[in-house]
Amino acid sequence: MNSLANPTAQAVDNVLIYIFGVSLLLLLGITVATIYLVVKYRRSKYPEPTSDCHGNMWLEAIWTILPTLIVLTMFWYGWTNYTGLREVPDDALEITATARMWSWQFEYPDGRRANKLYVPVNKPIKVHLKSTDVLHSFFAPAFRVKRDAVPGIDTYVWFEATQPGSYDIFCAEYCGVGHADMTTSIEALAEAEYATWSQPQQPSTEPRGLTVLNELGCTGCHSLDGSEGIAPSLFELSGQQRKISVDGKLSEVTIDVEYLRRAIREPNAELVEGYDPMMPSYDDATLSDEDLQAVIDYLLGKVAEAESVQINANELLENNGCIGCHSTDGSESIAPTFKGIAEREVTIIRDGQEMTLKVDVDYLRRALLKPNEELVKGFPGIMPAADYLSDDEIEAIIQHLLKQ
Ligand code: HEC
Ligand code: HEC
Ligand SMILES: [Cu+2]
Known part of the structure; x- marks a missing residue:
């Protein structure tokens, strides 16, 4: 879905259409006039010249001035649109694109990096171009922007996506065997989506076990810091002794994987002394074996990061x-x-x-x-x-x- 209704594409297209249109008109005009005159003044009809007119001020002025004006309008129109491609709107988002053999890397102001160019729609984007090795060229056809990335030179392009979508990016400068792999895309996202994407990512360092304890509401009854309430704290359980009652008979166990498994799957079979049998049991529909293992690992302090x-x-x-x-x-x-x-x-x-x-x-x-x-x-x-x-x-x- 490559919409061309964006500022840079329109600027380039307008110039192209103008120059092409003028050229086409001239081509047609001159060709038609030539054919007409060739036929009209053909040798068989006019064997001798019929006019000995020498010079016509008006005619000469017109055919000098008119083409000059036409060429000047082409220049003016091309120039203003070219400077439009080089003058970046003030509120542009600045992203650095680094080309290297054989991929693109996009770096955002907050340091985040990506291999696709994610941008919000309706926001001008200034892409700084760099190369770490050889010549590459940033080419985004849908936006009509193309510029070489040359080691040692900082340059840029700008564009603005007006519709969400995925737009191709190519490397347009042969840069070695992997050259053809240097394709990626501009992913233009609606503002809300972009906001979500650009939020600082919280690396999920929270162990799965802790997540499960919070999600299943275990922490509503159990503390994780050693403070006892209606339920024993789940703080540093590994190796601790527990007095439990099984069918009213008291016994002592050392907390281990098996004990914890039973305490969670069938909490009322073995009650921790001094507590009421109020803990719901968690079967594998509510708590998968995998999550149970994660919880147990977490409780025993064996957390894999x-x-x-x-x-x-x-x-x-x-x-x-x-x-x-x-x-x-x-x-x-x-x-x-x-x-x-x-x-x-x-x-x-x-x-x-x-x-x-x-x-x-x-x-x-x-x-x-x-x-x-x-x-x-x-x-x-x-x-x-x-x-x-x-x-x-x-x-x-x-x-x-x-x-x-
Ligand atoms: C331009 C292509 C290119 C890129 C990009 C590249 N490498 Fe390499 N890498 C090579 C080549 C070629 C070799 C083998 C020659 C050498 O030892 O330098 C190699 C060797 C290696 C080796 C040693 C491999 C072995 O079998 O002993 C490792 C490890 C490695 N690269 C990791 C990386 C990592 C990680 C990155 C990204 C940060 C990376 N490379 C980016 C081309 C590349
Ligand atoms: C409604 C409150 C409540 C909820 C919710 C609850 N528990 Fe319990 N839990 C208890 C009580 C009370 C005990 C002590 C009595 C017993 O052994 O059943 C207990 C005991 C335990 C024990 C044995 C502790 C020890 O010190 O020997 C473990 C382990 C445990 N719960 C884990 C969990 C996990 C994991 C969850 C969530 C999946 C959970 N609990 C949810 C109330 C609760
Ligand atoms: Cu390249």
């Missing part, structure tokens, strides 16, 4: 162009695949020497930060150093790669 790291790392690989060169499915083209990287022995070339080593944390860190010091044998030294990533991001990527 790996989950959130993994999601992050995936996004990092996507948004930083790694996937543009590296595959995750085992296919190899211009760069080694990430699949199975942790189990691999790599042959690398360092200072012209070949050596084989095991992939580990240190190796991966070097591969990311100084990719050209140790080249994987058989591959070219084209990987950009990922030194613009934060330490945490590098760490997350390394941990993620080790799990591939």
